[in-house]
Amino acid sequence: MISLQPLANLKPASLYFHRFSSKPRTKFKPITIHSLLQYNRKPQLAGDTPRVVVITSGKGGVGKTTTTANIGLSLARLGFSVVAIDADVGLRNLDLLLGLENRVNYTVVEVLNGDCRLDQALVRDKRWSNFELLCISKPRSKLPLGFGGKALIWLVEALKAREEGAPDFIIIDCPAGIDAGFITAITPANEAVLVTTPDITSLRDADRVTGLLECDGIRDIKMIVNRVRTDMIKGEDMMSVLDVQEMLGLPLLGVIPEDTEVIRSTNRGHPLVLNKPPAIAGLAFEQAAWRLVEQDSMKAVMMEEEPKKRGFFSFFGG
Amino acid sequence: MTTTASIWTLHFHSSSFPIPILSSEVRFRRYLEFACNCKNCTSRSTLRKFIVRAVSSDDDKRLRDEVIVNNSSKDNAAKTQQNPVAMFQESISSLPLLVFKTGKYSGVSFTVGLCIVATLLIIVVKGYAARKSRHNRPGSVADLVRRGQLRSDRRGISTPLKYEDPFNNPMVKVSKSNSSVEMCGKVYRLAPVTLTEEEQSVHQKRRSRAYQWKRPTMFLKEGESVPPDVDPDTVRWIPANHPFATTSSDIDEDLAQNNVYQKHGVPFRIQAEHEALQRKLEALQNEQKLNKLVIDPAAARDFERPLKSHLKSGDQVEQSTSNPKSSPNPPKSDRAHNSCEQTNL
Ligand SMILES: Nc1ncnc2c1ncn2[C@@H]1O[C@H](COP(=O)(O)OP(=O)(O)O)[C@@H](O)[C@H]1O
Numbered sequence: 001m002i003s004l005q006p007l008a009n010l011k012p013a014s015l016y017f018h019r020f021s022s023k024p025r026t027k028f029k030p031i032t033i034h035s036l037l038q039y040n041r042k043p044q045l046a047g048d049t050p051r052v053v054v055i056t057s058g059k060g061g062v063g064k065t066t067t068t069a070n071i072g073l074s075l076a077r078l079g080f081s082v083v084a085i086d087a088d089v090g091l092r093n094l095d096l097l098l099g100l101e102n103r104v105n106y107t108v109v110e111v112l113n114g115d116c117r118l119d120q121a122l123v124r125d126k127r128w129s130n131f132e133l134l135c136i137s138k139p140r141s142k143l144p145l146g147f148g149g150k151a152l153i154w155l156v157e158a159l160k161a162r163e164e165g166a167p168d169f170i171i172i173d174c175p176a177g178i179d180a181g182f183i184t185a186i187t188p189a190n191e192a193v194l195v196t197t198p199d200i201t202s203l204r205d206a207d208r209v210t211g212l213l214e215c216d217g218i219r220d221i222k223m224i225v226n227r228v229r230t231d232m233i234k235g236e237d238m239m240s241v242l243d244v245q246e247m248l249g250l251p252l253l254g255v256i257p258e259d260t261e262v263i264r265s266t267n268r269g270h271p272l273v274l275n276k277p278p279a280i281a282g283l284a285f286e287q288a289a290w291r292l293v294e295q296d297s298m299k300a301v302m303m304e305e306e307p308k309k310r311g312f313f314s315f316f317g318g
Numbered sequence: 319m320t321t322t323a324s325i326w327t328l329h330f331h332s333s334s335f336p337i338p339i340l341s342s343e344v345r346f347r348r349y350l351e352f353a354c355n356c357k358n359c360t361s362r363s364t365l366r367k368f369i370v371r372a373v374s375s376d377d378d379k380r381l382r383d384e385v386i387v388n389n390s391s392k393d394n395a396a397k398t399q400q401n402p403v404a405m406f407q408e409s410i411s412s413l414p415l416l417v418f419k420t421g422k423y424s425g426v427s428f429t430v431g432l433c434i435v436a437t438l439l440i441i442v443v444k445g446y447a448a449r450k451s452r453h454n455r456p457g458s459v460a461d462l463v464r465r466g467q468l469r470s471d472r473r474g475i476s477t478p479l480k481y482e483d484p485f486n487n488p489m490v491k492v493s494k495s496n497s498s499v500e501m502c503g504k505v506y507r508l509a510p511v512t513l514t515e516e517e518q519s520v521h522q523k524r525r526s527r528a529y530q531w532k533r534p535t536m537f538l539k540e541g542e543s544v545p546p547d548v549d550p551d552t553v554r555w556i557p558a559n560h561p562f563a564t565t566s567s568d569i570d571e572d573l574a575q576n577n578v579y580q581k582h583g584v585p586f587r588i589q590a591e592h593e594a595l596q597r598k599l600e601a602l603q604n605e606q607k608l609n610k611l612v613i614d615p616a617a618a619r620d621f622e623r624p625l626k627s628h629l630k631s632g633d634q635v636e637q638s639t640s641n642p643k644s645s646p647n648p649p650k651s652d653r654a655h656n657s658c659e660q661t662n663l
Pocket residue numbers: 057059060061062063064065066067176226227228256257258259260262263266281
């Protein structure tokens with residue numbers, strides 16, 4: 001049985017849970033924070049293009065697809081060309097989140113079979129024309145696994161060789177689990193974004209998946225902690241982001257608060273980051289995208305909410 | 319206590335104003351909790367005691383004022399009005415009057431009545447506005463209806479918004495000391511991240527010990543035998559009835575790869591189908607020449623599938639005919655196209 005315990009005596013007690021309620025870890029001292037975003041400039045693209053990023057988690061329902069949609073569209077909004085691949089073979093829903101479900105006529109399976117060309121299977125978003133969606137298969141068709149992983153590598157090659165130039169980012173929405181679909185999805189990736197929620201089940205899966213990614217040679221792994229509730233952290237009912245980081249030892253790409261707007265944006269098929277005014281989770285996704293571009297990680301995290309005062313007559317004014 | 323209060327408010331609304339304001343009432347009750355002292359609440363006693371509590375919307379420091387109004391039918395007109403809060407409470411405290419004295423309403427101050435009406439109007443309008451805004455709020459179920467995922471045509475339709483400028487975001491403000499950040503009107507305390515490179519590599523070592531994994535390169539159906547030159551560690555067994563995956567494929571690897579790399583022209587399968595269709599047509603024409611028969615039904619059924627796929631991919635064929643340079647073998651596809659047109663006629 002594999003558990004999250006550390007090596008014998010490298011860092012004793014660093015992973016046990018009682019710590020996060022016993023020790024005041026963050027004695028607050030004024031420290032200069034660099035990671036804050038400068039919104040008045042375009043982020044600097046780091047690394048070689050196309051950057052092939054897989055978004056994975058192990059556990060299902062933690063927000064991989066939400067993250068893919070929002071980071072993908074954020075990147076497009078920041079001016080980069082993006083191809084999002086929905087590699088969730090059986091339970092595809094990235095198209096739904098993006099509101100593109102009616103425009104998916106062809107998928108990679110049809111491309112492989114010669115029923116259409118690759119450019120016909122790419123669905124271009126009308127809101128941001130530098131964003132394209134590619135689905136692996138239709139809900140009822142089966143992906144031939146014999147060359148599932150290879151097929152993704154061919155796809156990346158074909159996208160590189162496109163006439164309009166290689167996309168800056170290829171983002172792959174990975175299926176849950178560590179099954180054949182996972183293996184297929186991570187094949188072409190050079191970097192990974194691990195999505196997790198601050199609970200122990202999701203963390204164990206995340207640790208396992210990180211291990212597999214590292215075995216597979218993907219070294220650049222950053223994590224996004226999703227569905228964080230600052231009110232519960234304050235009440236010590238939820239692990240804080242720093243607790244999560246202590247358990248996984250991964251740099252932070254972003255922290256996404258729990259936000260009801262996520263569900264609304266799913267209903268609309270209109271990712272959060274396009275909202276005006278932006279929802280708080282949308283802002284967090286936007287910042288994560290920013291860091292992804294610059295290959296940066298967070299240097300400070302939001303801990304808890306400090307109450308802001310509102311007047312009595314906001315009832316009448318608001 | 320609360321339930322009686324809610325019953326009371328309901329009764330109050332329905333008896334005095336026959337306007338459907340149920341939704342506004344929910345809001346209303348969030349701010350004002352009427353607590354009715356029930357022992358004295360028997361409707362015939364002349365001396366009634368009401369506790370009116372005004373709760374401000376501020377979550378943290380609730381401004382609670384409890385005003386006990388002795389409602390002895392005469393004294394409530396002369397009240398000092400020092401501040402707006404008191405005035406507000408005053409107007410609320412006089413609400414019960416309206417209910418219990420509807421029958422014998424005669425000479426009580428007209429301005430108080432006006433005040434009540436004004437307050438109620440504001441509440442009703444606010445409630446109505448809130449309901450209206452809820453109706454065309456983006457991301458409601460109405461959007462699912464619009465997208466055809468839900469069936470109900472009575473729901474409203476909202477327009478999506480565009481968030482234009484990614485380089486000017488006024489929603490995030492960082493405090494001068496960098497110790498807190500304001501997002502969407504809420505202030506959060508910031509804590510520095512302390513993860514070091516060392517710690518990161520310790521975790522990596524731990525994981526590489528814990529999870530030793532070889533990427534599976536071979537996918538086999540349960541029951542198949544492992545080929546001799548394959549490391550059994552890299553074999554992944556897929557159940558034969560796996561819902562999303564299959565280990566076999568009716569197309570060989572090189573062909574699939576070429577299909578992915580193809581940039582122009584008619585896709586392979588479409589091309590093959592056109593050729594098959596063309597051969598059948600020729601055969602049919604010969605047959606017709608020979609014995610002048612009308613199309614026999616079996617052959618017609620054979621044509622149906624290629625024709626359908628042709629209709630779907632009509633634009634592709636047009637593309638390929640319009641730029642024959644890029645097409646690998648233009649004469650063939652041209653012919654296929656023409657022959658299809660014949661059948662369409
Ligand atoms: N930050 C969040 N706040 C609230 N709900 C969220 C958040 N992130 C994800 N969800 C919800 O969680 C559910 C699963 O998300 P999804 O992205 O489909 O997960 P996955 O792709 O990992 O299975 C969705 O219903 C989504 O609305």
